[in-house]
Amino acid sequence: MSYLAPSEFVTKLVDAGESKILMSTKDTLIRAYMAGATLALAAAFAVTINVQTGQPLAGAVLFPVGFCILYLLGYDLLTGVFVLAPLAVWDKRPGCTWNGVLRNWGLVFVGNFAGALTTAVMMAVYFTYGFSTDPSEVGQKLAGIGVARTLGYEQYGAAGWLTIFVRGMLCNWMVSTGVVGAQVSTSVSGKVIAMWMPIMLFFYMTFEHSIVNMFLFPTALMMGGAFTLGDYFWWNEVPTVLGNLVGGVTFTGLMLYSTHIRTSPKRQAAGLKVAA
Amino acid sequence: MTDVLPPASHAGVKNRLAITLGHYSSAGAKLENQDFHGALQPEGADLAAKGIVLCLADGISTSALGATAAETAVKTFLSDYYCTSPAWSVRTSAERVIAATNSWMHAQNRRVLGPVPSDSERERGLVCTFSALILKSRSAHVFHIGDAQVARISGQSVEPLTELHRVDLGGGESYLGRAMGVNRAVEIDYRQVPLVPGDLFMLSTDGVHEYLSARMIVDIIEAAATLDVAARIIAATAQAGGSGDNLTVQLVRIESLPDGGIEDLVGAETSLPPASVLAEGQGFEGYTILRQIHSGSRSHVYLACDDASGAEVALKILSTELAEDPAALSSLLLEEWILRRLDHPNLLRAATHYRARRFAFSVSQYVAGQSLHAWMLDHPMPDLATVREVVKQLASGLQALHRREMVHRDIRPHNVLLDRDGRAIIIDFGSVQVAGLDELAQRPLEAAFAGTIQYSAPELYLGYPATRQSDLYSLGVVAYQMLTGHLPYGPRVAAAGTRAAQRKLTYTPVMHYNPDVPDWMDAAIRKAVNLDPARRYGELSEFVVDLTKPNASLAPAGLMPLFQRGSVRAWKIVSGILAAALLASLLTRPDVAGPSPTPEQEIIP
Structure with a gap:
């Protein structure tokens, strides 16, 4: 299993960012749609495991399958492009502008949302026998999650909002490390292992992931969660997206770029020769 | 022939062309x-x-x-x-x-x-x-x-x-x-x-x-x-x-x-193991690595000192990912083979000395200087004479390549160095297509898309092979970018994978970004970057001449729509003045400026 040198995989990340910005609208939307749908399905899978085993760790350990599937298939998550796209602009790649970055983010957001919503509707049908019975146990659990992670934050006011934002930051620090992980190795097994670790961490810690939430909350609403669409956006999705953006760009993108691409010259210790 | 033949032990196992006469x-x-x-x-x-x-x-x-x-x-x-x-x-x-x-x-x-x-x-x-x-x-x-x-x-x-x-x-x-x-x-x-x-x-x-x-x-x-x-x-x-x-x-x-491959030409070197990433100060195959010049996802380039002659050379090895890729290895070895056959001031030269090797890498002359990409960032608005000079030198280097039936396929600012004397030197030959070698083995076209994709000619995205006109297109884009910092058709040429999609691409005149450029220079660049290779210049030299003096047969000079022709700044200033005048007139209106004393009020004490 070959491990790439940091300067190699960071250049690959910049290349990836460039191709995201320059990708056609059609491709961007399709890839984002499928990424949203796939990740949502994995979230449903993980919640089901948690309900059935009563052990949150089991769900967290297995949730990364969704992430691995969508990255191996070349789909794009908003959390990933938050990190990748700006790299190309910082590296002054021709044709890569902040306008292009915002366009990409906008399209990927729309695609992810549509994908997650599709899965949410299908899962809602699944949980309720086509809306003809009360939600199954998993459905009720999802409704509970929806209330806890909107109104639960709201009761703390601004502090609650800040908490979601910070959880969003922590989330994308880990998730985008998973994106980087997909590049550090040239083999499928290496990629999967490198992606698995940070995703598992974020899911167990219930950090706020904008796309997972695009599934959880619409499903929760359909399962009868006692909160409004406005609650969902203001007390969850908006701070989560912003937190994901800040966390991904600062902890992952900027850091890797400034140390592995804009490498500072080595410090020369007096009287010491650099060893081979 | 300067090529050193592979050792006999290697050559023995390979198939070769043998005949009876x-x-x-x-x-x-x-x-x-x-x-x-x-x-x-x-x-x-x-x-x-x-x-x-x-x-x-x-x-x-x-x-x-x-x-x-x-x-x-x-x-x-x-x-x-x-x-x-x-x-x-x-x-x-x-x-x-x-x-x-x-x-x-x-x-x-x-x-x-x-x-x-x-x-x-x-x-x-x-x-x-x-x-x-x-x-x-x-x-x-x-x-x-x-x-x-x-x-x-x-x-x-x-x-x-x-x-x-x-x-x-x-x-x-x-x-x-x-x-x-x-x-x-x-x-x-x-x-x-x-x-x-x-x-x-x-x-x-x-x-x-x-x-x-x-x-x-x-x-x-x-x-x-x-x-x-x-x-x-x-x-x-x-x-x-x-x-x-x-x-x-x-x-x-x-x-x-x-077997019909470039192995027939570069010998058993294609079976050499790839070199691993090198460190400063490390000795490697008779060279001492001085520092890293470039490190990317495809290759690493080091400034190295030849221990035997003391000469400074640029030493290139494959990145970890491509090290196992036979096509990438062939390109790397061919690059040096190509360099040895070129001798032109605007093209990188091979290192003078050749020794048998234990690892696969390529060595070339070291050029101290700045990449055109970096230079463009330092000089966002260069004077026209400098742009002409750089384009002329690059064209001269490309002509030397074309005379040898080679097509560069990867002209872009990263692949051009400006040395301390202001000479422009084309440095990367990893994607060069060589007619004489394509008879040995068709190499994958993929190489044409290596690195950034903004400079590849549109016909390549339709699956057509690269020609001299493709290099002309790339050179035209470089000229355009030097003058404006932008790309002639915007950033989405690569995404236009069909003729229909390409027809929708529109050329933005150079003057739109840089009003100082005369329209006849724009006409020359427009012709060089025409989406249809048949409508570009036949020869690089024609392009160079048309950049230097107006060509009457080109360009509907002066027929451009007003909004394309004029400087945006002038319109902004005019609008600004009008806006200021409007604001002034609004503020001085009687009903806005506050009640002025009426005659009755004056009468009442």
Whole structure:
């Protein structure tokens, strides 16, 4: 299993960012749609495991399958492009502008949302026998999650909002490390292992992931969660997206770029020769 | 040849092009043998790059100089063909040599016979037929003028690969329709056929093949112990069959074929292990690594010092990911092979010294300077003279490449260095397409999309091969970007993968971003980056000239819409003044400025 040198995989990340910005609208939307749908399905899978085993760790350990599937298939998550796209602009790649970055983010957001919503509707049908019975146990659990992670934050006011934002930051620090992980190795097994670790961490810690939430909350609403669409956006999705953006760009993108691409010259210790 | 051959232990296991030859020539019923034939079977790099040559010529019988003509044609071809650039295709190389020999013979004839010789005089000069068979890699290339013949013998049939250039006058009378030395220019028949082991070819003059049936030839070859014996019996049988002409036969059988790849050229180096990432101060293959110049996902480049000579060189190795990729390894090794064949001030040069290696890497001259990409960031608005100079130098370097039938395919600012004297040097040759090598193996087009994709010509995205016009497009984009910092069609050329999508791309005039650029320069760039390669300049030099002085045949100068022509800044200033005036008029309106004292109020105390 070959491990790439940091300067190699960071250049690959910049290349990836460039191709995201320059990708056609059609491709961007399709890839984002499928990424949203796939990740949502994995979230449903993980919640089901948690309900059935009563052990949150089991769900967290297995949730990364969704992430691995969508990255191996070349789909794009908003959390990933938050990190990748700006790299190309910082590296002054021709044709890569902040306008292009915002366009990409906008399209990927729309695609992810549509994908997650599709899965949410299908899962809602699944949980309720086509809306003809009360939600199954998993459905009720999802409704509970929806209330806890909107109104639960709201009761703390601004502090609650800040908490979601910070959880969003922590989330994308880990998730985008998973994106980087997909590049550090040239083999499928290496990629999967490198992606698995940070995703598992974020899911167990219930950090706020904008796309997972695009599934959880619409499903929760359909399962009868006692909160409004406005609650969902203001007390969850908006701070989560912003937190994901800040966390991904600062902890992952900027850091890797400034140390592995804009490498500072080595410090020369007096009287010491650099060893081979 | 500067190439060092692989050690014998490596070479032994590889397949190579091997043949068996047989030949015979005699005057037959005539007094003088005016036929001449020859074959050359080189070794090593020449064998891979240029192949094996067999050729024969038949001097015209009416001329006393016929024998001289035939000998000259054959000997010149055998020596000059191997002096042509190894980068040239077989066809280009052979046709150039034949054309040169033809015009020399033609000039000799005119000197002796005067400017307008009669037909009968013409037949007394240096005139001959000429046919050549060149075996390179897994193909045979046939060149033919006159009434000799190149034929492939397979099974029971003899398949002629050439046709007789003969004009029949009726009554058994005929004359040669095409020959060397008759006209200033000569039309050469060319044909390429794939080879398989066991293929048998026969080259013969008209005194032979006109008097034998296919059946007889096949039987003779089958019965004969060697091809030499077969050739002699074929000639004897033709003479017995009534041939009154000179008799020449060459037979060649393909015994084994090479694998057909660039390994044939760069030798066993493709089996060398890849080098791992190097560190400063590390010793490597007789070099000391001084520092890293570039590190990316495809390759690493280091400034290194040659321990033997003390010279500074640039040393390139593959990245971890590509190290296992045979195509990438071939490109890396070929890059140095290409460098060794180039000598031009605007092209990177190979390192002077070559040693046997234990790892796969490439070495070149080190150029201290700044990449054009970095320079453009430092100089967002360069003066026109500098842009012209850089474009001119790059064009000059590209022309040198194109003359060797190479297409660069990856011209972009990262691949151009500006050295301390302001010289522009093209540095990366990893994507270069070489006509002479494509005959060895078709290399994947993927290389054209390496790195950034903004400079590749649009036809490449439709799957067409790169041409000289593709390099012109890239150069045009570089010129455009130097002047504006933008791209002529915006960033989405690569996303337009169909003709319909490409038609929707619109060219933004240079003046839109940089009003200081004259419209005739824009017209030149617009033509250079035309989406249709056929509508670009035919030659790089035309582009360079049109960038320097206005070309009246281009450009609807002054016909541009006003909003495209004018400077945006001027409109902004006008709008600003108008906005300020509007604001002033609003603020000074009586009802906005506050009540002014009315006459009644003045009266009331």
